[in-house]
Amino acid sequence: MADEKKIGAYLCKGCGLGDRLDISALKVVAEREGKAAIVREHDFLCDASGVAMIQADIDTQGVNRVAIAACSRRAKTEAFGFANVAVSRANLREGVIWVRPDTDENRETTQEMATDYVRMACVEAKFMNPPDANKAATYNRQLLVVGGGVSGLTSAIEAARAGYNVTIVEKGAELGGIAAQLYRQVPEHSPYSDPQDTGVAELINAVSNHKNITVHTRSSIAETDGAPGRFVVQIAAESGTSETKTFGAILQATGFTAHDISHLPVYGYKTSPDIITQFELEQLTKAAGGDIIKRPSDGKQVASVAFVQCAGQRSEQEGHLSYCSGHCCSTSIKQAMYFKNANPAIDTNIIYTDLRTPGAGGEDFYRSGQHKGVTFTKGQVTSVKAEGGGVSVKFKDLILNEDTEEKVDLVVLANGMVPNSGLNIDDPTSAEKPKSASILNLTYRQGRDLPQLKYGFNDSHFICFPYETRRTGIYAAGPVRRPMDIAQTKEDATGATLKAIQAIENAALGRAAHPRSGDLSFPSFKKEGCTQCKRCTVECPFGAIDEDAQRFPVFNESRCRRCGTCMGACPVRVISFENYSVDSVGQQIKNIDIPEEFDEKPRILMLACENDAYPALDMAAMNRQEYSAFVRVIPVRCLGSVNLIWITDALNSGFDGVMMMGCKKGDNYQCHFVKGSELAHMRMSKVDDTLKTLSLETERVVTHEIAITDIHRLPQLINEMASTILRIGMSPLKF
Amino acid sequence: MNDTSKPIDAIRKMSMSAGNTAMIERYRNHFLKEVTDNVEEGEWVNMCMQCGVCAGSCPLGNAWAHPPQEIFMMIRAGKREEVLTSDSMWMCTSCYNCIVRCPRKLPITHIMHGLARYAERLGLAPKNQPTRKFAMMFWDNITKTGRANEVTLGIRLYFMHGFVNGIKTALKMLPVGLSMIKTKRMSPLGLVAHSGCKGKNDITKLLKKAREIEEARMKKY
Ligand code: SF4
Ligand code: SF4
Numbered sequence A: 001m002a003d004e005k006k007i008g009a010y011l012c013k014g015c016g017l018g019d020r021l022d023i024s025a026l027k028v029v030a031e032r033e034g035k036a037a038i039v040r041e042h043d044f045l046c047d048a049s050g051v052a053m054i055q056a057d058i059d060t061q062g063v064n065r066v067a068i069a070a071c072s073r074r075a076k077t078e079a080f081g082f083a084n085v086a087v088s089r090a091n092l093r094e095g096v097i098w099v100r101p102d103t104d105e106n107r108e109t110t111q112e113m114a115t116d117y118v119r120m121a122c123v124e125a126k127f128m129n130p131p132d133a134n135k136a137a138t139y140n141r142q143l144l145v146v147g148g149g150v151s152g153l154t155s156a157i158e159a160a161r162a163g164y165n166v167t168i169v170e171k172g173a174e175l176g177g178i179a180a181q182l183y184r185q186v187p188e189h190s191p192y193s194d195p196q197d198t199g200v201a202e203l204i205n206a207v208s209n210h211k212n213i214t215v216h217t218r219s220s221i222a223e224t225d226g227a228p229g230r231f232v233v234q235i236a237a238e239s240g241t242s243e244t245k246t247f248g249a250i251l252q253a254t255g256f257t258a259h260d261i262s263h264l265p266v267y268g269y270k271t272s273p274d275i276i277t278q279f280e281l282e283q284l285t286k287a288a289g290g291d292i293i294k295r296p297s298d299g300k301q302v303a304s305v306a307f308v309q310c311a312g313q314r315s316e317q318e319g320h321l322s323y324c325s326g327h328c329c330s331t332s333i334k335q336a337m338y339f340k341n342a343n344p345a346i347d348t349n350i351i352y353t354d355l356r357t358p359g360a361g362g363e364d365f366y367r368s369g370q371h372k373g374v375t376f377t378k379g380q381v382t383s384v385k386a387e388g389g390g391v392s393v394k395f396k397d398l399i400l401n402e403d404t405e406e407k408v409d410l411v412v413l414a415n416g417m418v419p420n421s422g423l424n425i426d427d428p429t430s431a432e433k434p435k436s437a438s439i440l441n442l443t444y445r446q447g448r449d450l451p452q453l454k455y456g457f458n459d460s461h462f463i464c465f466p467y468e469t470r471r472t473g474i475y476a477a478g479p480v481r482r483p484m485d486i487a488q489t490k491e492d493a494t495g496a497t498l499k500a501i502q503a504i505e506n507a508a509l510g511r512a513a514h515p516r517s518g519d520l521s522f523p524s525f526k527k528e529g530c531t532q533c534k535r536c537t538v539e540c541p542f543g544a545i546d547e548d549a550q551r552f553p554v555f556n557e558s559r560c561r562r563c564g565t566c567m568g569a570c571p572v573r574v575i576s577f578e579n580y581s582v583d584s585v586g587q588q589i590k591n592i593d594i595p596e597e598f599d600e601k602p603r604i605l606m607l608a609c610e611n612d613a614y615p616a617l618d619m620a621a622m623n624r625q626e627y628s629a630f631v632r633v634i635p636v637r638c639l640g641s642v643n644l645i646w647i648t649d650a651l652n653s654g655f656d657g658v659m660m661m662g663c664k665k666g667d668n669y670q671c672h673f674v675k676g677s678e679l680a681h682m683r684m685s686k687v688d689d690t691l692k693t694l695s696l697e698t699e700r701v702v703t704h705e706i707a708i709t710d711i712h713r714l715p716q717l718i719n720e721m722a723s724t725i726l727r728i729g730m731s732p733l734k735f
Numbered sequence B: 001m002n003d004t005s006k007p008i009d010a011i012r013k014m015s016m017s018a019g020n021t022a023m024i025e026r027y028r029n030h031f032l033k034e035v036t037d038n039v040e041e042g043e044w045v046n047m048c049m050q051c052g053v054c055a056g057s058c059p060l061g062n063a064w065a066h067p068p069q070e071i072f073m074m075i076r077a078g079k080r081e082e083v084l085t086s087d088s089m090w091m092c093t094s095c096y097n098c099i100v101r102c103p104r105k106l107p108i109t110h111i112m113h114g115l116a117r118y119a120e121r122l123g124l125a126p127k128n129q130p131t132r133k134f135a136m137m138f139w140d141n142i143t144k145t146g147r148a149n150e151v152t153l154g155i156r157l158y159f160m161h162g163f164v165n166g167i168k169t170a171l172k173m174l175p176v177g178l179s180m181i182k183t184k185r186m187s188p189l190g191l192v193a194h195s196g197c198k199g200k201n202d203i204t205k206l207l208k209k210a211r212e213i214e215e216a217r218m219k220k221y
């Protein structure tokens, strides 16, 4: 491709654009101000002849920058997806004519909007380059699975069957994890009436016999270096030997540990052999070959059992888990059936505060338990104590509203699960912890294990990004991600494995993974200007940036999600993408015409997140929600990519207001890049100082959290901003 | 109803002896099992999921000592005495609100009547509960001839609470009674002669047989 940049600008007259706008005037703008070498109009640009017209210019006229002035960049992406050229879009339909009233007195301001957008699209095209795939991309079809329980085994067999090679690293001596020690599992299939075999033996068998699966037992990960497509992992065996292997992606399936409640006196755990945990009951039943277990203290036949739900869970009290482990209610029902199925005369009482049986068959299984005569009592347990040759359970019956007591032979406690998630990298002391405390021992600058979302689980956002973690190419599956039972775990592991396979394939092509999947651009950085401030290495939400020996940032493209947070962070602006840079946006801002103060036409700049705010604006337009003609919208990859220079430049050049529209931040964030919106809000808190030095009112810059559903709120916010400007007056910085 | 209680005397004695449920028997299956075996639709009691919809739906629920949800929990908790001597299930008006709404499809209304009937069999039902009294009057009245005698039933009912009250009620109901006579819904001759249905004796035999079947089915507790 020639180095010469040749812009072709194409204006569409379809969808009412030709009726509402003066297209000839816009052509002149594209030519004179936008410096487009070729400018053409078309009745329906997105139809075959329109697309062919553009393609012909690319093929024969050497056009390599295409500016399309038509609909939103979110529409007609296939028609206007020209290969090997940079494409920019002026949003004249959703961004202009659909949000403005079609009246004579509005014609002028509507045309002004369109004029600005055409100019902006031309200059954006000029400052964009078509991205090339990462040259260092590597194809590695090996998947590392850490953990050999049900999640790890399921993942391994799924990946192997899909044609990938798998290495399982298991800390223990055997495969199968906790599930291998269960007597039966909660049923996965209709009619959901009785406990079923766990199938773990078959799973182990299938994995052990698969030629593409290698198993390392009694082993752990001593170090993980690299990035998707080129992970270099040291596998250390207990025996002291070590082996280095390379992998395309990693799946962490490290499962859970039973919550230790021996420090909670109410439940009397460990004060009597007849007060046991759910897991211990499984082990005892399995050891008894499925026969009803004898009372551990004296070998007496068990005639009555009480199950205490939420023992040490779902409470904010010290030493309790604040979450629900999800499986325990169904597990207790299953265990009560062990007794009832063998001898219906055995009394089984499940004492719960809220019975929760998630999953398709949960309710049927609950009913089956009731049919079998399991008693369910809504009560809050206040003490469990060995007493007079049995165990006394004191509780408040929440239906009968009275304190009561039951004497039984055996008590089973639903103590819950704690994830085996390794180090909490947000804890400053984690860096000093020994290798054995970490699961992955990543060499990443931001810490040795996967970031934790909540309660120590390795998750990132369970609605927006199921299976994703905040480390590209490393996926968490099973109870280490959130509490779950065997059936859910298998499903989870299968989903995460597919994600890992996608990561392997994307890394091979040098493309981004979710949410900008397929994106070929990646951040490049100019070492010359870098002041080693480390902001990018600290702020990258995905730990993509390491440091070299001289403390310069090292970008690992295949770990990068292309959010641009680093670009927004860099104070000396040396980070950019081929098709998205400080210039590609900055120049658009500079090319918005600022009318004279006395024209009384303020200008508001809106930087809108392309994931939620921009689509919401498009939808507002589809609903013909009108908003002020004084706003100019520029989509950004993430609010985190907004560099402060854009704001200061805008204010300096006479913009009257700046609006930043990002996703929800904080604990229940909806930011597609996890931290972007939060970082932007933090950075913007510093804008006030800038405003003060410029003697501007602080109201001139606002930051909002927007959800994709805010299609009525967004136009309102724009109009509010317009009235704020009216109230505080025009910016004094217009020239 | 008196005659029904006779063959059950033995059973009643037995059950009375087990009457005081010790703390230690709480939340065991004994009473639940008894209800399952002996109460009409009693096998449903354990299917209740304690959602409270019935208690909230019953138009009279808040006037009772124990709404259905609570009765079911009391059964599971083994509160035999308290349940069977309760007047709560006698309060049910058979409006069927609860049945329609119960997410677990429990035939709650029928269980209420089943429990009341079982308590009556065991002689544990509260003696002066008005619904119970009326039920007995009605039963006596109808089983005698196989057809209700509105006149005698009305008189017994009105005079249940003494002579003065009886007169008062009778005067109040006079217009209704006259219209009933006019439309041939009631015969004033009922006071002296009530024809009943054809085959009165068959009715008596039928009821006797039914009772025998029921007795045979009753499990001992
Ligand atoms: S901040 Fe975003 S764009 Fe920059 S390296 Fe990290 S993931 Fe990539
Ligand atoms: S509505 Fe049904 S399930 Fe709910 S408390 Fe009443 S009987 Fe039980």
Ligand code: SF4
Pocket: B057, B058, B059, B060, B061, B068, B091, B092, B093, B094, B095, B096, B097, B098, B099, B108, B109, B112
């Ligand atoms: S049928 Fe009886 S128990 Fe059910 S709502 Fe009506 S009165 Fe209450």
